[in-house]
Amino acid sequence: MTRKVQIIGVCSSPRHANTEIMLQEALKAAEKAYPEIVTKMISLKGKVIKPCFDCKACERRRMFVLVDQCVLKDDWKDLIQPLVDPVPNGIIMASPVYFSDVNAQMRAFMERCTSLLKPYWFPSISFNAPDFSRTAAGALSVGFHRHGGQETAILTILRFCTILGMTVVGSVDPLHGPIGYLGGAGWEDVAGKQGREAVKEDAWGLFSARVLGRRVARTAIMLANAPAVPQISEPFVSPMSSFNNEKEK
């Protein structure tokens, strides 16, 4: 039996609309291309996600589950759980463009993930940070205008995925070369008509989403099937006090 390779899509639009359509396009293309791929979409629509208040509770608490290190009570824990336990093979994060960047929902979702990294710096936390090094990550974004900031929003997501240690890819493949370049990029006003489904007229944008979906899928399959490679550490005394707190790994 073929081992299943899971890709999770995260959509931060407050509407079931263009960004979700683009994300579904990417996820469907991934499933269609490779029989072992299974996908799931998580929508942040209607969810309450507070921003990080830098309260430091996640550095001090001694919880039994990593996501409980964050003290804030809202929907973030339920939303992040499928991304950490187990860590998926692939992830595609999708945001509408707001002021040339991701929207506040996506930003808050990302900020709260700082608690996932705290085990690196606070050895008294009893578990390790999630290992995303075998997770392929891609981003997509939809703006109203052709050049409304899709690339800057995509870069925000890709920086986040890079910091979490994921293997980041773009809307690029060996057959077509760069299509969406950094990620899938769509625009609502493509046919001069705005609306929740307007991006369906954006043939190139949808193509960029499909290329992204297949690229994330192929990379996820490669990572899932790669042999185990040891992680090499070295003794290093850093001027950064937190670094020297490194746990025995």
Ligand SMILES: Cc1cc2nc3c(=O)[nH]c(=O)nc-3n(C[C@H](O)[C@H](O)[C@H](O)COP(=O)(O)O)c2cc1C
């Ligand atoms: C607060 C706000 C700010 C926005 N800023 C931009 C922008 O900077 N550039 C752009 O092209 N579109 C901007 N838009 C338009 C949305 O990106 C566009 O309507 C997109 O299709 C929304 O995605 P959705 O249909 O999935 O909700 C903005 C919309 C809102 C509500």
